[in-house]
Amino acid sequence: MDDTKCVFCKIIAGLIPATKIYEDERTIAFLDIAPFERGHVLVVPKAHARMLTDLPEEDLQAVIRVTQNVGERLLRQLPCDGFNVFQNNGACASQTVPHVHFHVVPRHEGKPLNWTPGSYASPDEAKTIQAKLRF
Ligand code: 5GP
Ligand code: ZN
Numbered sequence: 001m002d003d004t005k006c007v008f009c010k011i012i013a014g015l016i017p018a019t020k021i022y023e024d025e026r027t028i029a030f031l032d033i034a035p036f037e038r039g040h041v042l043v044v045p046k047a048h049a050r051m052l053t054d055l056p057e058e059d060l061q062a063v064i065r066v067t068q069n070v071g072e073r074l075l076r077q078l079p080c081d082g083f084n085v086f087q088n089n090g091a092c093a094s095q096t097v098p099h100v101h102f103h104v105v106p107r108h109e110g111k112p113l114n115w116t117p118g119s120y121a122s123p124d125e126a127k128t129i130q131a132k133l134r135f
Contacts, residue, residue, distance in 0.1 A: 011028070
């Protein structure tokens with residue numbers, strides 16, 4: 001993991017596109033490019049920090065509040081029956097992007113989650129989900 005090429009810092013800086021759901025001064029939330037499930041969102045602090053343990057208190061509070069709000073949007077607007085929140089720290093724990101992020105993954109009754117990266121059928125499908133979830 002090379003922090004100087006951090007892809008999430010590039011998204012925050014507007015250097016590469018993302019399907020944004022929410023943004024404020026400390027936090028950004030956007031659709032995961034390779035979703036485990038339709039509506040899989042990443043909630044990311046704007047400050048670059050590699051692990052949860054590196055994140056300043058104010059950014060931690062902001063990012064967990066937005067994670068809660070994203071969960072609410074998923075339940076009401078997607079809709080879904082529940083959701084998983086998870087957060088990986090270190091390559092040994094499956095962290096591939098060296099910038100703290102919370103995964104918020106919608107869940108549906110009777111539908112087991114396939115814990116493998118998927119894709120959207122088209123950019124339009126991702127935009128439709130964005131329109132439902134944006135706040
Ligand atoms: P990790 O394994 O580090 O917890 O998760 C990183 C996540 O970032 C993966 O689910 C991956 O699909 C997602 N990701 C990596 N690069 C990009 C990107 O350029 N745009 C978006 N939207 N998601 C990305
Ligand atoms: Zn970064």
